[in-house]
Amino acid sequence: MPEMRYREALNQALAEEMERDETVFLMGEDIGVFNGAFKVTNGLLERFGEKRVRDTPISENSFTGIGVGAAMTGLRPVVEIMTVNFSLLALDQVINHAAAIHYMFGGQATVPMVLRMPGGAGNQLGPTHSHSFEAFFLQVPGLLVAVPSTPADAKGLLKTAIRDDNPVVFIEHESLYGRRGEVPDDPDFTIPFGVAAVRREGSDVTVVGVSRMAITAGEAATTLADEHGIEAEVIDPRTLRPLDLDTILESVRKTNRCVVVEEGWPHGGVGANLAALIQEQAFDWLDAPVARVTGADLPMPYARNLEQLSFPHGQDVIDAVLATVGREVGAP
Amino acid sequence: MPEMRYREALNQALAEEMERDETVFLMGEDIGVFNGAFKVTNGLLERFGEKRVRDTPISENSFTGIGVGAAMTGLRPVVEIMTVNFSLLALDQVINHAAAIHYMFGGQATVPMVLRMPGGAGNQLGPTHSHSFEAFFLQVPGLLVAVPSTPADAKGLLKTAIRDDNPVVFIEHESLYGRRGEVPDDPDFTIPFGVAAVRREGSDVTVVGVSRMAITAGEAATTLADEHGIEAEVIDPRTLRPLDLDTILESVRKTNRCVVVEEGWPHGGVGANLAALIQEQAFDWLDAPVARVTGADLPMPYARNLEQLSFPHGQDVIDAVLATVGREVGAP
């Protein structure tokens, strides 16, 4: 299998789907002449031309809405919002329009649109440019939400997203673009939504990692095994809507303990949702509360040392796992 | 104590604070000449004049941002977004600006602004006009979030919000505007943020109700006592940021069971956040999973019968309490 970077895998997914289906086209700020702020769309303007690779003005709400209208009338737009931070400007089109239209109009229209955008912290971009909004989008019925953490998943999930008839919020991670991994080059390779990946099997604790945190969790699991003799089962949900809760519950019923790792804010986050679901559906199997390791509850500071303190690292996962595993059953 | 409606209590709070402090002023769509879409600002234009009661064009993001700028330079704007549904257009100003500015600029600026808006379902306003976004706002560090359910709380919390130096998202409920209750007329009456109200004491189960659902929960509690001999302790958190988790935990440690009732979507909702916190901090006291009664996971349909099925009623709370109380300890 060829090895490539996450950004290249995304680029390949876009190119293959554009090749395969004339109705697929791209819109976004600086995706064409500039080749993409993160170079995901590199070369695509040259290859597919201005009709299918459209640079937009800085008008997030409206070009997102243009995607909605185009999707309602036979096209498959893949809209890039340069980073998740700017998606706040487009939420009306995403929530009041894209997500609602199929239901609200009694099934007469569909919105097969993909909204791609990278998020995450770690590059000292400061308070307005370091958000993780997975927990906003997963709330919204009508949307699907994908959060790929590997190059192969990035490609396979993006191809599925483009072929899907629902609006898909596709959240990439700025710090993963340069990561390498093996990626199938079969043009029919796709990864279904709603199927979590068990990255590592283990019997002592279930660790769910979201987006980049699936990588962080995997690294922590290696250390936990090597240094603490604790076998963590690491699960990457890959999509948050649909959510493969079954795989997570099955694991928790085996390990009886669970830690959720995410980069976003703690309150009402992805981990809160998972904790609520897990304690609801696996209450009697839990030997400890579902623990959460999250980003800090603050606007992300610029200073490197403060920023590093504000999103989870392997050691935080290890600490949380040790606390969860070490907790005596029945002890307050 | 005088009795008045929720909308009148809000009106009184605005008038008193405007009287008390010259820097308090109002902005919003149709709050002046039209006297407010829900008549909360009735008579205030006439009383305080155009300088302090400003009708705006339909430009949510920008008039919210104007509030931010005014707040940074000595004023105390109270901005009305006609309903929460339109706040999606203003989230960039709320999250990337209002919430971040104090922290991001190293404490040099403050944003003492109140963003008032009503939400909720039940009036057949359909998919774009029936949202409950409490769960979005509570995620955001830098914001405070108030959700009054009674006329007295509406007044007392709004006065506190206006006097507070932080940006406050103040979420009213469209179906509560006409509700009556006793309201202190002492102009110094305020209700502190972060102090939950125990609406009813009980030892069998803790029921937390958010906004209008505090009323629904209270009604259900009466039926539970009368018809099922179950004594529910009903807690209205009143503010979601700060959250008076202590009061909730204290109750759960007494009752060992908890049901959270909210109107919004289930995934990542207020209840998810509370369930996660409660199982984390009172794990060994719980005899049953924290249960959630929520709005349905869909864009709110217009048809009356479908809409009624899509947000919680007393019977839903009763069913959830019975299931929670009836659950045998240790039984799956």
Added chain:
Amino acid sequence: MSAGELPDPETARRWLEKMVLIRRFEERAGEQYTRAKVGGFLHLGIGEEATIVGTVAALRPDDYLIGTYRTHGHVLARGSDPGRVMAELFGRVDGLCRGRGGSMHMFDADVRFMGGYGIVGGNLPIGAGIALSSDYRGTDEVTLCQMGDGAVNQGTFAETLNLAALWSLPIVFMVVNNLYGMGTAVERHSAQPDMKRRGESLGVEGVECDGMDVVDTFETVSRAVETTRSERRPILVEAEAYRFRGHSVADPEEYRTSEEVEEWRERCPILLFGNRLEEAGIVSGADRERIDAEAVAEVDRALEFAEASPEPEPGSLHDDIYVLGGQVRGWYSDHREVGRSTAGQEAAG
């Protein structure tokens, strides 16, 4: 037919019939609202019939129309069955949107009415996206995107006009300037209140028509649509109009005088056009009465149809939140284990 001239008699009569139908439909809808048969917010098009019928007459069947929360008239003019429109207002299963959308969210794919939208300004980018699709697919379809005067101050207005001009999209933006956005007069919401000039900064030509005159509206919109179709550039049409009723049913209307309303009522588009047709010998007084009676009868039938239509099945509550495909599985909907049953839909695969 030259400027201001009547179209052929048959067409003229059809326009009159359509306007009367809309008027009678809206009156009945308002009445049913006060009887609590219709819920939510109800925004009527009474007084604005010429802007609707004149506009729709200027479109081809394969053109697209998209509007706001005030579009019962538009979907009727476009040819939807009045019974299904009324059933939608009643929240019944035979409604255009199966009762999911209600008054503010009409849609009829069959007549290319691409939706009424409850968010002011929200329909503009969607309209531009539809126009983009027409262009992309190599057709000569045009999209007409209707809005009120209040919508021009929503950011999407300038954003979308710029994008439409930049990308040469075949779209006509139609501002129905009825002098108020809710209770706010145009001069109180727009620093530069001349609506047809609102595209100037973006290089979008603006034209104006008398929205109380169906002929002028038809001519102006026709020219705009055909220019857009052939020259591939967006045009802005401002139609001066007036709503005779409140913003929505149950608006105390404190922001305008009853004299002003009366003055405008004298310019009633149905009255004036009816008079003109009568003067031209195209309809007689008796014809006008018959047209009215037929409209009333049609609305009566619509009402009967709506009343007879059942409420949506509770079991359908979770249908069509998603398009289900073989490639996805997992939950899509409500997960609750307690409370009333809201079992979610599950994907087939």
Added chain:
Amino acid sequence: MSAGELPDPETARRWLEKMVLIRRFEERAGEQYTRAKVGGFLHLGIGEEATIVGTVAALRPDDYLIGTYRTHGHVLARGSDPGRVMAELFGRVDGLCRGRGGSMHMFDADVRFMGGYGIVGGNLPIGAGIALSSDYRGTDEVTLCQMGDGAVNQGTFAETLNLAALWSLPIVFMVVNNLYGMGTAVERHSAQPDMKRRGESLGVEGVECDGMDVVDTFETVSRAVETTRSERRPILVEAEAYRFRGHSVADPEEYRTSEEVEEWRERCPILLFGNRLEEAGIVSGADRERIDAEAVAEVDRALEFAEASPEPEPGSLHDDIYVLGGQVRGWYSDHREVGRSTAGQEAAG
């Protein structure tokens, strides 16, 4: 001083000094970025010094200035200490914002620099709100709100200009048109690319200046500011300019030719203004060298200051998320019980 004339020698020299200081500061910042001393995105003002210095010279100390993510120069021109600006880029505790904001989010209350903002278009309404406050408080302060050409397509631009005009707010909107928004040329992002006309539809007068000429910029902005101050109406100023470097450091600049960059470099605002002053006998060649050397020395000192400044205390991480008051209690911050310590702040009361 009449049109195009130089100001008095002392002022002229000060302008030159400021421009040189900004140039040298930015060069050093770019260099420190490549050495990984500065993180995040770094947007330099090199080439745009005249738009900055000319503008700031037109403001009174009690006027407000607000900008974008490209504002090191603005805050320096306004009088902030270069050491504190550099320390902010270094993410140190003595930075203007204590290291929280970084390059994109400068702020200095002392000099009424009301912030750099990372969201394109986000600073416009805030600027209008500041102007509203000046007006409300009965002062004659003016706000100058700076943006790039790309920002005019954000919805807030039209929304805010309309509101400013409607409410007669004392604000000057300054569009620094450097021909590109990131890699997108003006004609590719704006259907009507004449920036000074972008307020027309909203009744906002637009004027233009040569942003490579500090005198012309000063004169144009001064007139705009004083008109705004006395006539209480917003004005739009377009300054034609060019950035000599990439959009941010590490931009491959594939969207423009090196010939184009070279042509513009010949119009370097520092070079041209320096030449002019020399021709006018206000500075000598030696003076110019001395001015440059002093700027370099000042930037050296700034760098030393920044390097000596400590990183923010980890314990300060949760400070100033909220303004704490006696009236509130409960949690404000991180609740985690596990993992690294992030004990939240608690209200006093």
